[in-house]
Amino acid sequence: MPKVSIIIPAYNAMTYLPETVESVLRQTFTDFEVLIVDDGSSDQIVQWVSELEDPRVKLISQENQGVSLARNTGIAYAQGEYVAFLDADDLWTPTKLEKQVICLDQNPSVGLVHTWMALIDCKGKSNGRVMTSNAEGNTWQQLLEKNMVACSSVMVRRCCLQNVGGFEPHLNFAEDWDMWIRISAHYHFAVIKEALYYYRQVPNSLSKNIRVLEQAFLFVIEKAFHSVPPKLLYLKKHSYGYANLCLAWKALQSSCRDYKLARYYRQKAISYYPHLRYSHENIRLSVAIIALQLFGNDSYSKLLELAYALRRQILSFPNLDSINSFKIIDKTTQ
Structure with missing residues (x-):
């Protein structure tokens, strides 16, 4: 039996999937299986996997059912003691699995270990930013907020998944948040404070995704607070505040960059949780909204490129082709 099962849901993902799988095959820890769950794709994924020479990579095909059920299928087939999740367009640094396996082996009370992440664009170019997290130990209350x-940073004991159940079948957004809340109610978390994977930011259609994401947040929050102790119910407004702040950023990061919608969600966030008005994220968001409104989409894009270039230079951020030596400790907050 392999020590680790890696689950990669894939739906028409061949644009990035080969690069993603290559980052897995370059891992310093090698006792794993890769379960690619083809969720009803119409591209050349079956032929591509059949031509791979590594027997650790396996393809599971099913009709299109969404990312949650694809991951659940992978969990059902998984043989490893530990399960790691990886989206089909993200990348891992070579030591990710090794460091997480050591963490779980040495800390039997920990059910899930995650890492920091670095951001790249659709072409694999970094913007110099690392998203950090201090969610460790008893994280349930933190994750309620x-x-x-x-998701692509997580390694979890398979027994934890068996105990709490699979991903919510009808959720294709925020399904990971719902899962972490359920796991954190029973198990401690650990975090490796290094950026051990790259998250690829791919602009999506605003009209198609943001309303669905909003409904997913609503479902997860209402479900999570359904049975919390009365003394913690005040956190529900905090949770809605952070969710709306996230939606505001999504409006700016979409292909059409709707600053009016971003401003709408920003105001909702502050109305739910007034303290967010003074947060670092809200200040950044407010500056971005003003810049987009004043300069327009094209000039705003150029300003972003300049800001990213300066940040990469200041942090001496590596290029994607130097992933083998990638290690960043950056205190940028999420």
Whole structure:
């Protein structure tokens, strides 16, 4: 039996999937299986996997059912003691699995270990930013407020997944947040404070995704607070505040960059949780909204590129082709 099962849901993902799988095959820890769950794709994924020479990579095909059920299928087939999740367009640094396996082996009370993440664009170019998290130990109350755990950074004991159940079948957004809340109610978390994976930011259609994401947040929050102790119910407004702040950023990061919608969600966030007005994230968001409104989409894009270039230079951020030596300790807050 392999020590680790890696689950990669894939739906028409061949644009990035080969690079993603290559980052897995370069791991310094090698006792793993890779379960690629083809969720009804119409691309060349079956042929591509059949031509791979590494027997650790396996393809599971199913009709299109969404990312949650694809991950659940992978969990059902998984043989490893530990399970790691990886989206089909993200990348891992070579020591990710090794460091997480050591963490779980040496800390039997920990059910899940995650890492920090670095951001790249659709072409694999970094913007110099690392998203950090201090969610460790008893994280349940922290996770009630907001999701602080990135899905492609996670390694979890398979027994934890068996005990809490699978991903919510009808959720294709925020399904990981719901899962981490359920796991954190029973198990301690650990975090490796290094950026051991790259999250690829791919602009999506605003109209298609943001309303669905909003409904997913609503479902997760209402479900999470359904049975919390009365003394913690005040956190519900905090949770809605952080969720709306996230939606505001999504409006700016979409292909059409709707600053009016971003401003709407920003105001909702502050109305739920007034303390957010003074947060670092809200200040950044407010500056971004003003810049987009004043300069327009094209000039705003150029300003972002300049800001990213300066940040990469200041942090001496490596290029994607130097992933083998990638290690960043950056105190940028999420």
